[in-house]
Amino acid sequence: MKRLALIIVMLVLPFFGPALAQDAAAPGQAAYAAPEHQSAAAVETRPEEQQPAISDVIFEHIGDAYEWHLLNWGDKSLALHLPVILYKDGWHLFSSARLEGGESYEGFRIAPKGEKHEGKIVDAEGNRPFDISITKNVLSLIMGSLLLLVLVLLTARWYRTHDAGKDAPKGLAACMEPLVMMVHDMARENIGEKDFRRYSPYLCTAFLFILLNNFLGIVPIFPGGANLTGNIACTLVLALFTFFSVNLTGTKHYYEEIFNPDVPGFLKPIMAVIEVFSALVKPISLTIRLFANMLAGHIQLLCMVCIIFIMAKYGGVLLGGMSFISVLFGIFLDVLELLISFIQAYIFTMLSSIYIGLARQD
Amino acid sequence: MNLITPDGGLLFWMVLIFGIVLFILAKWGFPVITSAVDSRSARIEESLRQAEQARAQLEGLAKEQEEMIARTHAEQARILKEAAHSRDEIIRAAREEASVQTYEMLEHARERIEREKQDAIREVRREMALLSVQVAEKVLRDRLGHEDEQLSLARRYADELSVSDKAGAPADASESSAKVQS
Numbered sequence: 001m002k003r004l005a006l007i008i009v010m011l012v013l014p015f016f017g018p019a020l021a022q023d024a025a026a027p028g029q030a031a032y033a034a035p036e037h038q039s040a041a042a043v044e045t046r047p048e049e050q051q052p053a054i055s056d057v058i059f060e061h062i063g064d065a066y067e068w069h070l071l072n073w074g075d076k077s078l079a080l081h082l083p084v085i086l087y088k089d090g091w092h093l094f095s096s097a098r099l100e101g102g103e104s105y106e107g108f109r110i111a112p113k114g115e116k117h118e119g120k121i122v123d124a125e126g127n128r129p130f131d132i133s134i135t136k137n138v139l140s141l142i143m144g145s146l147l148l149l150v151l152v153l154l155t156a157r158w159y160r161t162h163d164a165g166k167d168a169p170k171g172l173a174a175c176m177e178p179l180v181m182m183v184h185d186m187a188r189e190n191i192g193e194k195d196f197r198r199y200s201p202y203l204c205t206a207f208l209f210i211l212l213n214n215f216l217g218i219v220p221i222f223p224g225g226a227n228l229t230g231n232i233a234c235t236l237v238l239a240l241f242t243f244f245s246v247n248l249t250g251t252k253h254y255y256e257e258i259f260n261p262d263v264p265g266f267l268k269p270i271m272a273v274i275e276v277f278s279a280l281v282k283p284i285s286l287t288i289r290l291f292a293n294m295l296a297g298h299i300q301l302l303c304m305v306c307i308i309f310i311m312a313k314y315g316g317v318l319l320g321g322m323s324f325i326s327v328l329f330g331i332f333l334d335v336l337e338l339l340i341s342f343i344q345a346y347i348f349t350m351l352s353s354i355y356i357g358l359a360r361q362d
Numbered sequence: 363m364n365l366i367t368p369d370g371g372l373l374f375w376m377v378l379i380f381g382i383v384l385f386i387l388a389k390w391g392f393p394v395i396t397s398a399v400d401s402r403s404a405r406i407e408e409s410l411r412q413a414e415q416a417r418a419q420l421e422g423l424a425k426e427q428e429e430m431i432a433r434t435h436a437e438q439a440r441i442l443k444e445a446a447h448s449r450d451e452i453i454r455a456a457r458e459e460a461s462v463q464t465y466e467m468l469e470h471a472r473e474r475i476e477r478e479k480q481d482a483i484r485e486v487r488r489e490m491a492l493l494s495v496q497v498a499e500k501v502l503r504d505r506l507g508h509e510d511e512q513l514s515l516a517r518r519y520a521d522e523l524s525v526s527d528k529a530g531a532p533a534d535a536s537e538s539s540a541k542v543q544s
Binding site: 059062063064085117118119120128130131132133134135137138141142145148149152153155156159160164165176177180181184197200201202204205209231232233234236237238241295 | 366372373393
């Protein structure tokens, strides 16, 4: 079964490469698209000119956007225009299609490159309005959450309609059970038999949420491909959930350890500062770890794909050779990314459970 | 750089959506799954424990059975031995008793025979005495019809008495000698 899954991944991933590549050749990236057209004739184009374009492509893919670019069909590009929701002197709701190509609508525009809020919607003076637009990441978040809800609730339904003591779980339930029970048992181990049941649902939700969105981030075509777990806002919120469940439900002993540790009197203020600082650093480390790992994975994959386009102007042999190598590396990185997706979700959940466990000590 | 500055809009949606997902799953999702699986593992544990218990019981039973069989064998041997012993004992006792009884019976019979013999002898003697008295009576009656004969007899008796004073001869002998003389 494992071998089969691996073979399928191996077979499918090479197709993702070109898909990512197509995706990469987005319009509006004229500087980037140019070498592709010229590649046959203009070999003498200096590579320095393309370097910023490549980084633009990469940053565009790992960043957020007001539209979801799907694919290019000849000269046309197909994109999903997402709703923009702004508050400035009243609510503004319109499609992001109205802002395409740097146009202005109702006094708002997307800040061009070089401005302070680059790539974000700003008003005429260049200030950010209150912006809760459904961006690419938000849409990905909504779809991922719906998928998670469906998966878990269907699994829960199986357990509701079957006697788990008599029937062995099948299908989805059999697939979800080990994941859920892994986190559940981890919570039992780290938090303690007494009240791990209070925290286990949060840890399970966080684990499956991160895992699912990590996986969706690897899939390069529409429902996936957004870099949600590689976005600092997402990981920050997750870390804050952990932070609050640690610090709002801590035992008396936990707070004593922070504000009144068992040290000589003159050290107490210093220790209190250090302990408060350490409590604050914990969510920050959780945020950065997940964010940086997922971001780095995406960047690596995109770089592998971009190598093909950088090499395009150096002629057939080099292009062929490097394409082969970068597809091989791409496959390797994709598989590695699957592993990292799991490991990061696991680490986040495990650290959360350990922090909660530390705050639950008597 | 905007990569490391969290975007307000995404923060807002993330808190909202993750909060909703967490609420729904914590209420209707994970507790159902985990409690079902927990109860199942408790059940499996219980079954294992019971199986172990049953196995131990079975083992104990087998052992007990073996012991029982061994005990029965021993008992059987003991009973057989006892039976053989008591059989011998009975036979021996019977023999002894039989011999004692036989002896007693013989003794008894002998005693009786003896007694009867004595009785018979005594009877015969008595009869004989009576007979001889009668005979003597008759003889005497015959003989003492004459005076002289009475006298001679008296004389002879007197002689005889004087002799029997010295010799003490039994009456029979004197009688028989008297008969012979007469």
